[in-house]
Amino acid sequence: MKRWGGFAFATSGALWLLALLFAFVSPLPAAEQRFPPPEFETGHKLPITTTPGPRALAREFLDAGVLLAALGIATWLVYRRRSRRGLMALSIASVAYFGFYRQGCICAIGAVQNVALGICDPSYAIPLTVLVFFFAPLVFALFAGRVFCAGVCPHGALQDLVLIKPLKVPGWLEHGLGLIPFVFLGAGVAFAATGSAFVICRYDPFVPLFRLTGSVSLLTLGAAFIVTGMFVGRPYCRFLCPYGALLRLGSLVSKWRVRVTPDFCTQCRLCEHSCPYGAMREPVVAAAQPEPPARQRRRLAWLLVALPLLITAGALGGARLAPAAARLHPTVALVEQHLRQQKAPVTHPPMTPEALSLERAANDPDPLIASARKIRERVTLACWLFGGWVGLVIGIKLIALSLRPARTDYEPDRGACVACARCFEYCPNELVRRGIAPAGPLKTAAPELVALVEQRR
Amino acid sequence: MTNPFRHASTFLLAALTTAWIAGAFLALVCAGLVYQRITASSNDPWKSPQLLELKAQLQDAPRDEGIKSRIRDLDLKFRQRYVRRLVMGRSGGWLLLGGSIVFIAALWTVAEARRRPPLPQPDHDAGARALRHAAASRRAVGVTAGALGIGLVAIAFGLHSALDDPALAPMTAAAGVTTAPRAGPPLPPHSEFLANWPRFRGPLGGGAASSGEAPLKWDGKTGTGIVWKAPVPAPGFNSPIVWGERVFISGATAEKREIFCYDAATGQLRWQRAIEKVPGSPAESPPISEETGYAAPTMATDGRHAYAIFAHGDLAAVTFDGDVAWSKHLGVPHNPYGHATSLAIWDGKLLVQLDQGEGRPHNSRLIAIDGGTGRVLWEKPRSMASSWATPIVIETAGSPQIVTLGVPFVIGYALADGRELWRAERLDGEITPSPIFAGGRLLVIHPDNKMMAFKPEGTGDITESPLDWKAEDNIPDITSPVSNGELVFTVTSRGIVTCFDLADGKTLWEKDLQTEAHPSPVIAGNRLYVTCTNGTTIVAAAGREYQELARNELGEKVFASAAIVRGRMYVRGLKNLYCLGPATKPASP
CATH class of the missing domain: 1.10.287 (Helix Hairpins)
Incomplete structure (x- = not known):
């Protein structure tokens, strides 16, 4: 295990460092491969620049249909067939279709931003397919939990398929890092709602892999996620995915939930370490020296009082982010560049995209500056809300960790479980159900467990 | 399993x-x-x-x-x-x-x-571990929240927006919150532009006064023929420009840049305006040759604003009441002697020729700016190193075009959009004399070498198009030629005045004044005014034979070219600004 851990740490760490390095070294890949037009007469006629047409409506419907079918199959595989192999096959199909064939777009993760922009900008019409991609997994989550993550989402499916030697992430670290998807969700919605940028798509590490091309920094980031994902189960889904955060919330109230055992829990603890995603929860047993209830109540009361304070502090702090956040908007970015050019001119080679943009800005800067100011106002409001959201998430998380859960069986955490079906195979009752193991008294090395199981029976 | x-x-x-x-x-x-x-x-x-x-x-x-x-x-x-x-x-x-x-x-x-199947062992510590786990998780959430907070604070305070930069406040504040484009004050009629002296060497840049009247005699010692004399508070080699009742000059030192407005009738200093806090202007002045100074370019006006550019690259527009209408920094020109190309103006469009670089071009460009608002209308890169000649605007076939000089090209640009119309490879050396347009011909000077006349016709590279003529006698190196539509006069910096026939370029006469002459000559009616650096102005007949009509001493060194408006001549000496002419007030335009 130590050897695996060392290898995982070394390779993943190196790739993460490289990704970080490339992000600073080559932040602007857009113009890297563009060719300048000829600078003198050559007789060559430049071809007319064309842009690919929109995807045919029938194909859009096909995408939506495939998604709905895949969600249905995933639900059936998780709840009826309880089949890990079936989910693996579905994962391969999803990676092939939504990943490599559709090149990671359209996807439910990015659709969050379209919906946010559509709500805040009346002039933006959300395509029907995008709506389906956004709402269908959520609706399924309300009934069946995260079946979308199980084998339909190409990002999750890819990480699931590359998981070879899962190392256990400490529970406390899982909870700490678990905040990030909610923060990323808030940021993604805020930037999209203000029309600044679709940051979730911009920094998606898997789309360049599906397209087999992209900026060096994102390709390296994708490779870092894949290599890390060989040892840490679904690092993107657990610690970054903003749509996963939404699905997690939906799954908390889902009608059905994933159960390890098809019958009843024998408390054999065989499934205890079966989940590579840290979603398995143990039964709650009384500690030898339990924490005094008064102390627990006091802590909870303090946290309940602190919640509005956290939200307020977050909102106030978020507003301070507006000047920096607004720079992600292309108009504001151009104005910033134009103004800095006035202060300290930088010479760009003529006819380069940078020079042409600045020339356009310099030709009529006043409306541009006024427009940038308006955008800044919108971004300021969004940053207020974003900060408040971050405060709310932190507060709720702390409160949730202060509540004493009541659990008598081993069961997957409703929010964290991605319904991968791995744990099923660890349950003796499941093996009996499949006819692999004979029904009868449980044989185990732990007599206490035998007694406990018999008692429950 | x-x-x-x-x-x-x-x-x-x-x-x-x-x-x-x-x-x-x-x-x-x-x-x-x-x-x-x-x-x-x-x-x-x-x-x-x-x-x-x-x-x-x-x-x-x-x-x-x-x-x-x-x-x-x-x-x-x-x-x-x-x-x-x-x-x-x-x-x-x-x-x-x-x-x-x-x-x-x-x-x-x-x-x-x-893979080995699990073999669970009794776990008696589960309860206590769950408590420890919950506490550690709360701490982890706290630490993550703290790290997020520190990261966001670093972003908030680490990245500054230029929109909030106090140095750029005038520019951003001017933008206001409305998207409606600002409109400048109305442009006076073109006839008024032509009746004044709104730029270097007059409205057309040719050095010819629109009115035929000009003073003949004056004397700096006795004050004869001098209407007024006013001290100039700041140094500068730029020439005066005149619009109506106002005479404008600029002056600058390494520390301060100023515009001065005098009353054309009395010489009283109406106002002086310091040009400061221009967004992007360098805190330290670039080193500039003393022979050029920080205010060599002559100002320009379109009747709405007066415009000035300085060696620092600061460009400013002031109202006729002395308020700054707009200002902008165009970058410090990298010019071995210092930027000296004067501003040109036509139809409310302010033209800035920023040729720079030594040996190789360095961000040289021609910029057209809406004088009313300061908005850049267009900007064209120029593949030329430093030059000092001032562009002129000529009207051919009904559409105005800008003629610029810079080694090795004479280039014509469309005034409307800056499109290059034609170019001719005809120049070399340090281009200081400005072009003039006379009798349908462009006259350009290859310093100390030759003067060429050709028609600004054709498109693209017209280098191979034949010249109408070229002259090689007594070719100036600093001053610009002047023409009355029949003859062309030049003055070398050594003081040799030469008259050429505009039709064929033949030398008709020459006169050695035996003194230095840096100001460019001007013509009013049938008189040629040649001002020498020592302050002597020779008034000669603008004819086919040399005839000296008067020789006037100002008593002060002069480097700037004179302006002639409504019978009065305005001359900037090293220390004073002079108005020469009849004492009676000329009729207003």
Whole structure:
């Protein structure tokens, strides 16, 4: 295990460092491969620049249909067939279709931003397919939990398929890092709602892999996620995915939930370490020296009082982010560049995209500056809300960790479980159900467990 | 659970070997792709030093077919490499994908074969561990929240917006919150522009006064013929410009830049305005030759604002009441002697020729600015190094065009959009004399070498178009020629005045004044005014034979060119500004 851990740490760490390095070294890949037009007469006629047409409506419907079918199959595989192999096959199909064939777009993760922009900008019409991609997994989550993550989402499916030697992430670290998807969700919605940028798509590490091309920094980031994902189960889904955060919330109230055992829990603890995603929860047993209830109540009361304070502090702090956040908007970015050019001119080679943009800005800067100011106002409001959201998430998380859960069986955490079906195979009752193991008294090395199981029976 | 591979050591070995081979293959492909990426930038046409060098050479020799051919070859090579790189990248991607599938599958097989089923042991510490876990999780959430907070605070306070920059406040505040474009004050009629002296060497830049009247005699010692004399508070070699009742000059030192407005009738200083806090203006002044100074370019006006540019690259517009209407910094011109090209103006468009760089061009450009608002209308890069001549605007075939000089080209640009209309490779040396347009011909000077006359016709490269004539006697190096539509007069800096026939360029007469002359000559009616650096002005008949009409002493050194409006002449001496002419107030336009 130590050897695996060392290898995982070394390779993943190196790739993460490289990704970080490339992000600073080559932040602007857009113009890297563009060719300048000829600078003198050559007789060559430049071809007319064309842009690919929109995807045919029938194909859009096909995408939506495939998604709905895949969600249905995933639900059936998780709840009826309880089949890990079936989910693996579905994962391969999803990676092939939504990943490599559709090149990671359209996807439910990015659709969050379209919906946010559509709500805040009346002039933006959300395509029907995008709506389906956004709402269908959520609706399924309300009934069946995260079946979308199980084998339909190409990002999750890819990480699931590359998981070879899962190392256990400490529970406390899982909870700490678990905040990030909610923060990323808030940021993604805020930037999209203000029309600044679709940051979730911009920094998606898997789309360049599906397209087999992209900026060096994102390709390296994708490779870092894949290599890390060989040892840490679904690092993107657990610690970054903003749509996963939404699905997690939906799954908390889902009608059905994933159960390890098809019958009843024998408390054999065989499934205890079966989940590579840290979603398995143990039964709650009384500690030898339990924490005094008064102390627990006091802590909870303090946290309940602190919640509005956290939200307020977050909102106030978020507003301070507006000047920096607004720079992600292309108009504001151009104005910033134009103004800095006035202060300290930088010479760009003529006819380069940078020079042409600045020339356009310099030709009529006043409306541009006024427009940038308006955008800044919108971004300021969004940053207020974003900060408040971050405060709310932190507060709720702390409160949730202060509540004493009541659990008598081993069961997957409703929010964290991605319904991968791995744990099923660890349950003796499941093996009996499949006819692999004979029904009868449980044989185990732990007599206490035998007694406990018999008692429950 | 059953493990089908537990005893299949050969199978396990095969899987392990496959994983190693696939891993090595992946590493090899990755290395190839990374190498390809690294070398990509040197094949980038935007960045290739080789290609940039060739392009620079082409700017110096634009008709060199050899250089063009090399550029084409190199460009083709880059494009071929680019396409090859795309193909290789794509193939590499598929190879990586295939290799990864084999690698993962092999490793997965090995991992499955080595997997041991769980064997749970009694856990008596579960309850206490759950409590510790909850406490540690709360701390972890706190730490993550703290780290997030620190990160966001670093972003909030680490990244500053130019929109909030106090130094840029005038510019951003001017934008207001409305998207409606600002409109400048109304432009006076063109006839008024022509009746005044709104730029260097008069409205057309040719040095000819619109009215035929001008003073004949004056004397600086006795005050005869001097209407008023006013001290100039700041140094500057720029010439006065006049609009109605106002005379404008600028002055500057390394520390301060100012515009002065005098009453044309009385000489009283109406106001002086310091040009300061221009967004982007350098805190420290660039080193400038004393012979040029910080305020060599002559101002311009369109009747709405008066415009001034300084050696620092600061450009400002002031209202006739002395308020700054707008200002902007155009970057410090990299000029070996200091920027001296005066502003040109036509139809409310302010024209700034910023030729700069030594030997090689360095961000040279021609900029058209809406005088009313300060908005840049267009900006055109120029492949020329520093020059000091001032552009003129000429009207041919009904559409105005800007004529600029800069080694080695005379270039005509459309005033409307800055489109290059034609260019002729005719210049060399340090281009200081400005062009003039007389009798349908452009007269341009290759300093100390020749004066050429040609018609600004044709499109593209008109170098091969024949000249109407060229003259090689007594060609000036600093001053600009002047013409009355029949004759052309030049003055060398050594003081030799020469008269040429505008029709054929033949020398008609020459006169050695035996003193230095840096101001450009001017013409009013049939009189030619040649002002020498020592302050002596020779008034000669603008005819086919030399005839001196008067010789006037100002008693003060003069480097600037005179302005003549409504019978009065305005001369800037080294220390004072003079108004020469009849004492009676001239009729207003």
